Amino acid sequence: FWLIKFKQSPVKAGMMPNTSSQITNNKEKQRILNIPPVLKPDSTDANNVYYTLRAQTGMTQLVSGEKTKTYGYNGPFLGPTIRVERGQNIHIHTQNRLKQATSFHWHGAILDDSSDGGPHQTVAAGQNKLISFKVNQPAATLWYHPHAVGSTASQVYNGLAGFLLVDDQNSRQLKLPRNYGKDDFPIVVQDRSFDKNNQLDYKKIVSSNGTLGNTLLINGTQNPYIETTTKYVRLRLLNGSNAREYTFKLDDRSSFYQISTDGGFLKKPVQENKITLAPGERAEIVVDLGHYSQGSQVKLKSADSNILTMKVKNNHDGETKLPRQLTNLQTVTKSGQKVTQNIALSDMGHMVSINNRQFSMNRIDLKVKQNTTQVWKIRNKNNMMGEIHPFHIHGVQFRLLSINNNASPSNMHGWKDTIMTRPGNQYKILIKFTQTGVFMYHCHNLEHEEAGMMGQIRVVP
Ligand code: C2O
Ligand code: CU
Structure with a gap:
């Protein structure tokens, strides 16, 4: 019994399609982690910052x-990291040099619909298209990727994704690692499959249950390592895979x-020994390397696969203590919150739907008034094997207010834009739509x- 259980442990009931195909790169030679460069502005004036981003x-x-x-973006694979500050006016000259339409979506950004880069802004x-917006949200690890209907999945799969990091006054004064590429690392985790000519043939492996690759890439690197010199190392984890979830x-x-x-x-900071991220989700974690000896190798893994090896060269530099408090986050409670919108997610064979409907560009599914507070109950209607x-x-x-009417764990109490729903479970979330469109x-x-x-929601002034 134990042997069987142990062997099967990476595959949990209820998420078979997302984890069942095993993936490992451990036998690959270790390579130094690729770090996406920080995008340099073309120019800045007063509070305006101008960039160029080319697909x-x-x-x-x-x-x-x-x-x-x-x-x-601006290179052959993935994109540069765009670093912005709360309060700045950002102007991005987007250029499409692909042979097909694309869009530039800022996942997690609070913007009006004209800059959102969704399917209507291809x-x-x-x-070319100039996108302008004012950064008006707290420090966060956001990301960007294309969003044109019918080609989002293949374009992301082929490499279109990058980090969008927001800083604010608070993040700049917090005693946390923040030397990009030294003790603060963007980590995008993606699975891919290569044909015998080493090509990514999306069409050949696409599945409506979600496309799973057999090769793991971290910032485009197989089996990567970093050399660390500080006690604390910050990893900005992004699940940039099309369909696979990871437990780190x-x-x-x-x-x-x-x-x-x-x-x-x-x-x-919430102390934990594992974290699961579904596609689209991010989490920043800080690893304390202080108690390892110099020369040791500390591995971040998902199931049996290496995600990142941290080679401890030195572990005395940098901050010596983590802040006790990171931000003023208002506490939300589940009691007294009336559900204003039900969302039912289901997949039956190859049919997936939200509230029994499939996407149409020409239909607005929901309407809300700007600045009203909504409680959505999101139910994954699948049975446990779904x-x-x-x-x-x-x-x-x-x-997040609750999961199955129970309080959510403390590591989920922060701001979310993507919530992993498991089969048979229901999630209540509290949302305020502040942007119109x-x-x-x-x-x-x-x-x-x-x-x-x-689906589509229209936020009316
Ligand atoms: Cu609608 Cu990350 O996207
Ligand atoms: Cu789904």
Whole structure:
């Protein structure tokens, strides 16, 4: 019994399709982690910052042997990290140099619909578009990716994704690691499959249950390592996979501290020894390397696969203590909150739906008045053998009130824009739509999204 249980432990009932195909890179040679460069502004004046972001094709050495045809932003694969400050006016000259339409969506950003980069704001092949917005939300690890109907999943799969990091007064004074690429690392985790010519043939592996690869890439690197010099190392984890979920752990089962959820800092660091992220979700964690000896290798893993090896060169530098409090986060309680909207997520074979409907560009599914507070009850209607659905809403950050009417765990108390829903469970969230326009809500399993698991809400002034 124990042997069987042990062997099966990476596969949990109720999420078979998302984790059942095993994935490992442990035998690959260790390579230094690729760190996406920080995007330099073209210019700045007063409170305006101007950038250029170009979607393009390229060739990338992802696995040994032949290079792979890929997509990227300002380079062949993935995109640069865009760092913005709360209060800045951001102007991004987006350019589409692909042979197909794309869009530039800022996942987790609180913006009006004209800058959101959803399916209604596509940029045709060869065209440019200026996107302007004011950053008006707390410090957070956000990300960007395309969102054109019918090509979101394949374009992300081919490499279109990048980090959008927001800083504010609070994040700049908190005693946390924040030397980008030294003790503060963006970590995007993606699974891919390569054909015998080392190409990513999305069409050949697409499945409506979600596309799973057999090769793990971390910032585009197989089996990566970093060399660390500080006591504390901050990892900004992003599940950028199309459909796979990951549960991250340290290989010696030590605990670490979660300091943020999708949309910003938790009130206090939460000590835990594992964290699960569904596609689209982010979490920042801080690992304390202080109690390891110099020369040791500390591994972050998901199931049996290496995610990141931290080679401890030195562990005395940097902060010596973590802040007790990270931000002023208002406490929300589940009591007295009346449900204003029911959302039913289901998949029956190849049919996925939200409230029994499939996405239509020409239909507005929901309407709300700007600045009203809503409570949504999101129910994953599948039975226990069904699939997870990471439910994401554009243009907002929300708070989780309860799971199956129970209080949610403290590491989920922060701002969220994507909530992983497990089969048979229901989640109540508290949302205030502060921006006007038409916004998407959808499953962030990108193949489910493409199969119609998406709706539109109009926020009216
Ligand atoms: Cu990350 Cu609607 O998307
Ligand atoms: Cu789904």
